[in-house]
Amino acid sequence: MSTVHLSQITKQFGKVTAVKNLDLVINEGEFFTFLGPSGCGKTTTLRMIAGFYYPTEGVVKFNEKDMTTVPPEKRNTGMVFQNYALFPHMTVYENVAFGLKVRKISKKETKQRVESVLEKVRLKEYINRQVSQLSGGQQQRVALARALVIEPDILLLDEPLSNLDARLRDEMRAELLRLQREFGITTVYVTHDQVEALTMSDRIAVFNFGECQQVGTPTEIYNKPVNDFVAQFIGETNLLPIIYEKTIDSQRVYRYKETSIYVNESSHNIAKYQETDELYISVRPEAVIISENKIEGNNVFEGVIDLVQFTGESLHLLVKIDDNTTIRVTELNQGIESYKKEGTKVYVQLPENRVRVVPKMKE
Numbered sequence: 001m002s003t004v005h006l007s008q009i010t011k012q013f014g015k016v017t018a019v020k021n022l023d024l025v026i027n028e029g030e031f032f033t034f035l036g037p038s039g040c041g042k043t044t045t046l047r048m049i050a051g052f053y054y055p056t057e058g059v060v061k062f063n064e065k066d067m068t069t070v071p072p073e074k075r076n077t078g079m080v081f082q083n084y085a086l087f088p089h090m091t092v093y094e095n096v097a098f099g100l101k102v103r104k105i106s107k108k109e110t111k112q113r114v115e116s117v118l119e120k121v122r123l124k125e126y127i128n129r130q131v132s133q134l135s136g137g138q139q140q141r142v143a144l145a146r147a148l149v150i151e152p153d154i155l156l157l158d159e160p161l162s163n164l165d166a167r168l169r170d171e172m173r174a175e176l177l178r179l180q181r182e183f184g185i186t187t188v189y190v191t192h193d194q195v196e197a198l199t200m201s202d203r204i205a206v207f208n209f210g211e212c213q214q215v216g217t218p219t220e221i222y223n224k225p226v227n228d229f230v231a232q233f234i235g236e237t238n239l240l241p242i243i244y245e246k247t248i249d250s251q252r253v254y255r256y257k258e259t260s261i262y263v264n265e266s267s268h269n270i271a272k273y274q275e276t277d278e279l280y281i282s283v284r285p286e287a288v289i290i291s292e293n294k295i296e297g298n299n300v301f302e303g304v305i306d307l308v309q310f311t312g313e314s315l316h317l318l319v320k321i322d323d324n325t326t327i328r329v330t331e332l333n334q335g336i337e338s339y340k341k342e343g344t345k346v347y348v349q350l351p352e353n354r355v356r357v358v359p360k361m362k363e
């Protein structure tokens, strides 16, 4: 097992800067996810850890050892690619044994290790099956077994579930996590799927435009986004542009159009922005309070329900509070027959302790 230290990593491809000034520490045994939209530098960073690319600037260390320009075969990392990169006409056994053969491991030990890892990924009965005769999910497990059998210090996974259908993806998520915990192996996972990142990771690094925007646990990233990009990319949110208005008894008050917005001190995110930044408040739909009766207190808007969507477990509402602003509200299904109708006049409140002030992302 290893820790991974990335210090001031930059990667240029000609004029394109794929990754810029990246500093990251991935802890031993951690399930660490790189999350971000297409082209933001996730795969490039993963490949620099694997050694397929060397950084243009900066240092890659495993534990305290400088690995910046060590070739991939000398890093003891196991990698699973999006397309699995299996040999389709070889058997499951031959595919999984391949890395051990290259490492000149004896036949006896190879057999033991392949059988043991296939048992762990629950594929033992397919050991002699040709890979081309397996389902997508089974092929995925072979790819995983092949990466794990060499007993890597670090497991690198590049969107390994994206070729699977939704149900299988769910299943494999749980399976992957089970294996990761069982092996206790430092794992770096690349995805653009926020649900995958939130459900599986110990920590997440959110990327955009080649830069890491935020590193944190899933709850930190969701509850305390550092800028408008992170707030919007992970989960749904309401973003309203605000300006600073005044400070009353050390409580800062902002303004959205004609309405004063009160924010709890802990939600200020103050270290992360300056007064000159373009600012927003971010409020999650499930944090918004909605009522047909007038709500007393701060941060209350009057509005009309524009759209109601019932999903079974919850109710999603769009409430129009002025000509060009709607507030998303999510309420859990309480099991009642009648629920709020489109066109109903309502009040919505953005609770002071659930409002987060975020600056616009710097480009």
Ligand SMILES: Nc1ncnc2c1ncn2[C@@H]1O[C@H](COP(=O)(O)OP(=O)(O)OP(=O)(O)O)[C@@H](O)[C@H]1O
Pocket (backbone or CB within 6 Å): 013, 016, 017, 018, 036, 037, 038, 039, 040, 041, 042, 043, 044, 045, 192
């Ligand atoms: N070998 C390469 N040569 C030139 N440009 C590259 C190369 N690899 C990546 N890039 C560019 O670097 C940027 C980051 O690419 P990267 O593949 O790391 O993004 P990503 O976040 O993994 O995206 P995706 O989710 O689509 O795989 C993109 O603009 C991409 O076009």
